[in-house]
Amino acid sequence: MTARLAYRRSRILRERAIELTLFFAAMVSVFTTVGIVYILVKESVVFFQQVPLWDFLTDTQWTPLFDDAHFGIMVLLSGTLTSSAVALAIAIPLGTIIAIYLSEFAAFSVREVAKPFLELLGGVPTIVYGYFALLFVAPILQWFYPALPGFSLLSAGIVMGIMIVPYVASISEDAMRAVPMSLREGSYAMGATRYQTAVKVVVPAAFSGIAAAYILGISRAIGETMILAVAAGMQPNLTFNPLEPAATITAYIVQVALGDLPHGSVGYQTIFAAGLTLMLFTLACNIAGHILRKSFREAY
């Protein structure tokens, strides 16, 4: 009897131990977030002790590695925002049209082929897109507009937009597919055409999901690194003109990481301050997406 009891106790103990192990596996994601915030804030605090926050936000020069050091994040931010705007100008219309087409117009067989294809397109490494932007898209653009420099926010932004299309299309399409059939049937019964049903019934009904897809696209564009590091040049340049080359926040981090700055120098800390800025922007996007999803969700 005691043997059985001991067996049972050891069994319960083992079960508890396993549950605890699995719990820790799940907590790793929380530790990761805590780690990211801790590292970014820790290094940024040291950085802001040497560079006033006001200078960081308002200075119009970014020359952290020169003797006459200036730390105006605006310069890098302008590159990030301009390239993201170009990318979104491509990704949002194309992604939305593809999503509406696949969800409302396309035959079953087209969708069965197109969906995995879009997924494959999303799986191409970004460095390859960078190569493509620099050596294929930029020369083509120069053919149309000879004054365009070899490195430009435009060519990088266009390719970035194409890279984002699969994400926007696939998430928007999922949202539209989730709209109940009865809404479409109601619309068709009133004599509406496919186009009218798609644009006036399905899209508004799926709006929260589509908006979430756009926001994901925005945070992808802001965080994209290699396309910009390869094709947009690495010169800091305060500009909102996509025809110029300019460094972005992410390209700057890569540039610093490629050199060998000593651990603990101001140059080393700038990449964490830049990373914190990046993180805050994507966090804002994520929160906006969350709110949009919550407040515009249609319950069926």
Place this chain on the structure above:
Amino acid sequence: MAYARDLGAIRALIASHKRWDMLFGICGLLALMIGVLTFTALFVDMAIDGIPRLNWDFFTNFPSRHASQAGILSAWVGSCLVMLVTAFFAVPLGVGAGVYLEEYAPKNWLTDVIEINITNLAGVPSIVYGLLALGLFVYQFGLGQSILSAGLTLALLILPVVIVATREAVRAIPQGIREAAYALGGTQWQVCKDHIIPYSSAGILTGVIIGMARAIGETAPVITIGALTFIAFLPAAPISAQPPFVSLEWVMSPFTVMPIQMFNWTSRPEAAFLQNAAAAGFVLVFMTLAMNGLAIWLRYRLRKNIKW
């Protein structure tokens, strides 16, 4: 007479609406075609530039100052070793977390925090993971710019992918299976180990492959932790003829990976190196496409063959 005119007007209206339908259908096809064409252009452009460089020497040579002698030996070995470390950490952690969230987690605020957190992590730019690794793994833990640091970083990066895939696969298993196993006296872990995990393994595998395909193409975080771009040696061999036969020395070795090698060649002005970049890119795209294709095919098979 007025009736006939109305009828004509209505017919015209219907025709114009139908035209809009057609027009939009064509627009949709065109938009899809832009995607297809871009992809074809990308692939063909790289193939034309790169395939002449693809020969045995390209795979067995170290990088070199002379473009024609440069190869990707250290890069592909480095990529393979980093992937090994990534899989070693990401698979057990991801599957464990997924099983915990589906089978064990109580409904409380902590579970909510974990779930929201995983969603948010999927949206964090990859370069931020690089900064985390630089601050934490490289300096705080003193792992240095090693294969281990890179593998851990990429493991954290693909963790959300593995967790989400595991959860979806586990959720698809009907409740009856669990009830049957419990009815025979199985403990929760026995149910998971002997039923839930084996039955969801194909779905988990799909997620793992997609995650690994993403990790193998990731450049930014690996550059950020300070991977070198010029490595002309291989890490210590993991298996040797003398005891203790297996050595873990290689995990602390400096390394380079395929995308970094490609980046290095892309940022050089000489045309010969750009050819090398194209060849490396071709190999890289081929690998990721093969992995993604395998995952898509697996999922397709799974959907067709599933019968509970």
